[in-house]
Amino acid sequence: MDALADSSTLSALPSPSLYLSGFGTCVPEKVVTNFDMERLTDTNDEWITTRTGIRNRHFLAADEQPSDLAVRAAQQTLANTGVPLERITHTIVATCTPEYLSPSTACVVAQKLGLRHCVAFDINAACTGFVYALNVCQAFLCADPQACILLVTVEGLSRRLNWKDRSTCVLFGDGAGASLATAQPLNIPGHLSAKLQSIQCSSDTECWDLICVGGGTHEAHVLGDSVSETFFVTMQGREVFKHAVRALVSISLEVLNKEGLSVEDVDLFIPHQANLRIIEAVGSRLGLPADKVFVNVGNYGNTSASSIPLAMADAFKQGRIKPGMKVLVASFGSGFTWGAAVLQF
Ligand code: UT7
Numbered sequence: 001m002d003a004l005a006d007s008s009t010l011s012a013l014p015s016p017s018l019y020l021s022g023f024g025t026c027v028p029e030k031v032v033t034n035f036d037m038e039r040l041t042d043t044n045d046e047w048i049t050t051r052t053g054i055r056n057r058h059f060l061a062a063d064e065q066p067s068d069l070a071v072r073a074a075q076q077t078l079a080n081t082g083v084p085l086e087r088i089t090h091t092i093v094a095t096c097t098p099e100y101l102s103p104s105t106a107c108v109v110a111q112k113l114g115l116r117h118c119v120a121f122d123i124n125a126a127c128t129g130f131v132y133a134l135n136v137c138q139a140f141l142c143a144d145p146q147a148c149i150l151l152v153t154v155e156g157l158s159r160r161l162n163w164k165d166r167s168t169c170v171l172f173g174d175g176a177g178a179s180l181a182t183a184q185p186l187n188i189p190g191h192l193s194a195k196l197q198s199i200q201c202s203s204d205t206e207c208w209d210l211i212c213v214g215g216g217t218h219e220a221h222v223l224g225d226s227v228s229e230t231f232f233v234t235m236q237g238r239e240v241f242k243h244a245v246r247a248l249v250s251i252s253l254e255v256l257n258k259e260g261l262s263v264e265d266v267d268l269f270i271p272h273q274a275n276l277r278i279i280e281a282v283g284s285r286l287g288l289p290a291d292k293v294f295v296n297v298g299n300y301g302n303t304s305a306s307s308i309p310l311a312m313a314d315a316f317k318q319g320r321i322k323p324g325m326k327v328l329v330a331s332f333g334s335g336f337t338w339g340a341a342v343l344q345f
Contacts, residue, residue, distance in 0.1 A: 024076025053276025127333025177309020
């Protein structure tokens with residue numbers, strides 16, 4: 001018999017607790033408006049605003065690296081929690097724009113933080129990186145409840161934009177988020193933390209080539225070669241749009257159903273911030289009133305794995321997340337990958 005066919009032993013495993021705290025974020029200082037975009041490519045503010053809801057995005061400065069953003073976000077997290085650096089056992093970075101193919105951005109971030117010995121590696125689930133990383137943290141915490149995981153998301157998408165592809169280059173921005181994942185609550189006075197109540201991840205690998213970030217080993221290069229279009233972000237926007245709406249709606253319902261919850265139980269929905277029209281379509285198909293759907297895509301563009309952490313941080317600042325609230329997060333990205341989680345604050 002197929003060993004996996006008998007799922008009774010698998011379902012009998014305890015569901016591990018995961019608490020998330022110390023939410024830190026960082027975006028580059030450099031703000032690039034739609035009007036700035038008009039000087040970089042054949043576009044205009046009116047098109048970008050009406051088709052995407054994006055007005056500004058932040059781009060790395062020439063002498064700034066994604067890991068610098070990640071370190072600033074992580075330092076905020078450590079300061080917010082009061083957890084000493086030596087207590088960190090794992091550094092996990094979700095990114096689809098790593099600084100190098102190897103070593104991982106996690107190793108670079110840990111070194112810059114002064115964290116010499118820890119488990120350190122990257123996860124690439126593109127825009128779904130934060131949700132996938134939560135799932136991976138949950139597994140580590142099940143194996144080692146004493147673990148203290150620094151979960152970082154960071155993207156430097158501005159480094160892979162093709163200014164000749166106007167339908168794609170106007171969409172993305174750079175940014176980082178960080179938090180600590182532990183098996184026990186940290187209980188920090190004056191700071192919100194969340195318990196992971198439900199999580200569900202998925203993919204459809206048939207569509208892997210509809211969004212790509214180039215620069216990998218699929219192309220052979222010799223020293224001195226120039227790069228081609230596939231070195232940059234490429235996307236079939238219209239196709240992606242349709243898949244994104246369907247997947248975000250279905251995964252949101254799945255993750256709620258898994259815990260016997262319904263859409264009415266959701267106090268705030270924080271979807272991946274890629275396009276205002278996608279966000280509105282998903283919110284309305286789920287039957288959520290607009291005031292329960294958080295939107296900040298206008299200020300950052302699509303920051304891929306960092307979009308939910310940046311949105312959560314803005315939601316805290318605006319007082320939109322309060323103790324006792326259930327927050328549904330859901331994301332969709334290249335792969336295609338998608339996932340959702342329910343966080344109980
Ligand atoms: O994070 C991963 C998930 N990613 C996404 O969720 C992105 C999903 N897709 C989208 O958000 C949208 O498809 C886009 C924003 C990328 C594009 O919007 P659209 O409404 O699907 O536009 P389109 O690609 O169908 O293009 C419509 C028109 C075209 O002109 P014609 O052929 O109708 O004359 C484009 O050439 O808009 C033109 N266009 C632009 N015009 C001015 C495309 N990009 C631009 C631009 N400025 N930047």
